[in-house]
Amino acid sequence: MSEKALAYLKENREALLKRLNSFLSIPSVSTDSAHKNDVQEAADFIVTYLNDIGFEKVEKQETGGHPLVYAEYNGAGSEAQTVLLYGHYDVQPVDPIELWDSNPFEPELRDGRIYARGSSDDKGQVFMHLAVFEAYMKTEGKLPLNVKICIEGEEEIGSENLYTILRDKKELFAADFAVISDSGMVAKNQPTILYGLKGFTGIEITVQGPDHDLHSGMYGGAIRNPIMALNHILSSMKNEEEVITVDGFYDDVEPLTDGERKLIAEVQGEDYSQATGVTDTASEKGYTPKEHTMARPTFEINGIYGGYQGEGTKTIIPSSATAKITCRLVPGQDPDQIQQLLKQHVIKAAPSGVTVEVKKEKLSAKAYKVEPNHPLIQKAASSYTKAFGKETVYVRMGGSIPVVEWIEAIYNMPIVLLGFGTPDDRLHSPNESFPLDSFDKGMETLVYYWNKVNER
C-alpha cells in the first residue's frame, strides 16, 4: 500500500516544502525567553498539522517550561504495532548571526539544500514524519500502524521536563517501539542505522587563587597562578595520546569486539580533516578516529577562561580560572560514578596555594546500545536501503540523546534511531542546512518502513 503514498509525496512536493518553510520560519529558540511566543507558535504549527492529518487527542501538554505536543492515532487496529514517535520543534540559538549567508529564519534553497536553523535539527525531520502520515491518510485513508506523538520544545535546553512527564504518564506514552529521527547518516545518501549512542556527563572546575588580581611583578614568585594550576590539573586528565588518565575512568567500559571493529571499519565515514579543517586527526592510542568517536569515551574541555582577555598585555596573576568539561560515555559507564572519579582526580591533582571547586553538571545520561539484528532494526535497514539504493551501514555514534536513555529506562522498548541528517548539516552552527535528497528519500524510507513493521 505504499505506492499511492509515494506518488502523493511526489505530486505535493512543492506544497510540502512550502509548509516546511513556514515551520522553519518560526524562531523557536528554546533557550531565549524573548522567543517564548515563537516556541508556542511552533508547537501550534504541529498541533494544526496533526489535526489536519486526522490524529486524535491532539494537545499541547503543559510541562512547566515549553509545551510538549501529544497526539494519538489508533486507526490501524489493536493487532497493529504502535510506535512512539519522538522529536523536537525547538532550535538552537543562531549566534554568531553575522556568519550566516542567509537569514536563519527565512529558509533558502541553495545547491540542493534547505538553509535554515532547525532544517536538520530537528524541525526538518519532524516535518518529514508528519508529511508521510499526511500522504498515507490522504491516499489510503489510514496509517499502516498506530502512532503516539511526543514532540517536545525543550531538547536544546536539555529536555528539562521530559523525564518527569514520561515517568509520570507512563501509560499515555506506552508503545511497542520508539522511533527517533534526530540524528544523521555517516555520509550523504548513505543509509545509516544508529544502534548505539554515547552517554553524557560533565563538570565545571574553578581554581581560586588570590582574592583579587595581583600585579605580576609584586607577587610573581610567591603566589600560585590559578590558570597554570588549572592547566596542570587538566593536563593530568588526558594525555597527548588522547588517553584519559583519570583513575578508573575506563574500568567499566565494555571492550570493543573484533566484530564491532569490523562493522566500524566498513562505515565510509566522512573525511574528518576535510570537514573540520584540521591538519591531522587525533584519537585515542590504539583506536582509529572512527572507533574513538563511535565507541570509545571522550573527555573534552568545552571552554576555559581566566584573567585578562582583551587587546595587548595586562601583567596580572589572575584571581581565578574556570574550565567546562564534558565527557561522552559508552555502555557500562555510569555517569554519576564518572563525575565522582573526575572530581576526585581534580581535587587530588590540585597543587598547593589554590582552592578548587568542582560543580557537577546536572544533566547526565547513560549510553545506549541495541542489538543490530533486532527485527525492527532490520526492517528499518531494508526500507532505508530500498529508498536510497544503497546497503545500510550500522554505526554507533558519539552523540548523546538523553531521551533515548529515558525511554529505555522507563519503557524498556526497542528504539529505532532513524536519522537523515548529513555530516555537512552544521548543526548548532551558522548555516545549518538539510539536503533535499534526505528530505525526499527519507520520506520514502518512512513510507516503506511503516508499511513493513507489521509484517511477521
Added chain:
Amino acid sequence: MSEKALAYLKENREALLKRLNSFLSIPSVSTDSAHKNDVQEAADFIVTYLNDIGFEKVEKQETGGHPLVYAEYNGAGSEAQTVLLYGHYDVQPVDPIELWDSNPFEPELRDGRIYARGSSDDKGQVFMHLAVFEAYMKTEGKLPLNVKICIEGEEEIGSENLYTILRDKKELFAADFAVISDSGMVAKNQPTILYGLKGFTGIEITVQGPDHDLHSGMYGGAIRNPIMALNHILSSMKNEEEVITVDGFYDDVEPLTDGERKLIAEVQGEDYSQATGVTDTASEKGYTPKEHTMARPTFEINGIYGGYQGEGTKTIIPSSATAKITCRLVPGQDPDQIQQLLKQHVIKAAPSGVTVEVKKEKLSAKAYKVEPNHPLIQKAASSYTKAFGKETVYVRMGGSIPVVEWIEAIYNMPIVLLGFGTPDDRLHSPNESFPLDSFDKGMETLVYYWNKVNER
C-alpha cells in the same frame, strides 16, 4: 635649609591635599581614547603647577601619543647637581568599576588613606615632588639642586614614545642622576630603597584547531581539542615546583649570592598569604617567596580563553584557544632571546592536529641593578630613615619599569628608585589607595634628600 620647607608643608597640608584631589579627579586613563581630553587635562595640571612653582621652559611635548611634560630649574647654579625627575600622570582603567567602594575619580579619605585611581600609581607620588619643590621655592626662594622634569602620559600603555624621545633629545634630558618615585616600600612606613628591578617580556599563544566549533559528540575522539593542546603546551613550560622548564631559560641568570640572600632575608616583607588571601605561598624550588619575587625570573599566564564561557554547558570542541604570557627577567637575561626560547619551546611542544601561532610582545625591557653603596643611594637611604624613624632596607623587586632600562642605556646615569607606595595600595585594581603617612613622610624624605645631594 630644610626646616622652613618642612614647616611650609605642615602649614599648607590641607591646601596641598585639596590640590592633589583635583589632580586625582581627572580620569587620565591613557589606554582609553574616550579619555584623551582628560589625559591632556592632567598634563595641563602639571604644567600649571610647574609654572606656579617657577620652573622654566615648561612645555607639553608632543609625542605622537599623549604629551610629555618637560620643565627645567637651573637656579641652583652650575656647581649644584642636576636631577632628572621621572614620573607619569596617566592611570590604569578602573574596571571592574562595581568593585570600587567609592568613585575612583572622586578621591575619598578613609582610614588614613586616599582612595582614588592613581593615588599611588603614580599621580600621588608625582604630586609629592611638586609640593616639595613648591615648599622650597615659597620658603627659600630657590631649590637646593637643579631639576629636569620628565612626566609622561603613556606609562600605563607601555611608554610607547618615551624611548625615542629620550634617545633623540639626549641633551635636553641629560642630568647627573635620575630619581623615580613610581614604586613602593616593602611594608608601610618601612623605608625601602629599590636597587634592582626585573626586566620584562611576553608572548601570546593561539592554538588553532578546527575551522569552526564542532559538536563534541560527532567529532570528539577524532579531532584534537585546542584548549587541551594549549594546556599541554603551557604545563610543559613551568612545573608544579614553580620551576620554568623552557630550555635555556635560566642559562644567563646571575646566580643569587649569599650576600644578597642575606639582604633579602633581612627585609621584613609583607605577609603574602594575608595580603592576597591564598592558602599558601608557592615559589621556585630552592628559593623563598621573597627571593623568587625579588631576584628570580618568573613566568605568568596573565589570561586564557577559548570555547564556551557562558552559563551551563555547550558541548563543543572549540576552534581555538589563546593564552597571554609575560615573564619578569633578572640581570643577565636578554628579553629578545627569552622570547625566542619561549617561541621555540611552544612550537616544539605543540601536539599534532593543531597549528600554533606565537605573537611576541613588543614591549620588552632588560632588568636593572645598581650598587647599593653608591653615595646617592646612601644619601637617599639616610633621608628616608630620618623621615620615617626606621632603618632603610635595600631590596630588589619583581616589577619592571622600562624607563629605568632606557635611562641607563642612553645616559648611563645613577638611578635612585625612591618610592613611597605600600603593599596594600592595590595598584591596577579596584580601590587603589595611598597612605597619608606615606604622603607626609615621603615629602619629608624628599626635603631632606634634595638638601643633602650636594654634600660631599
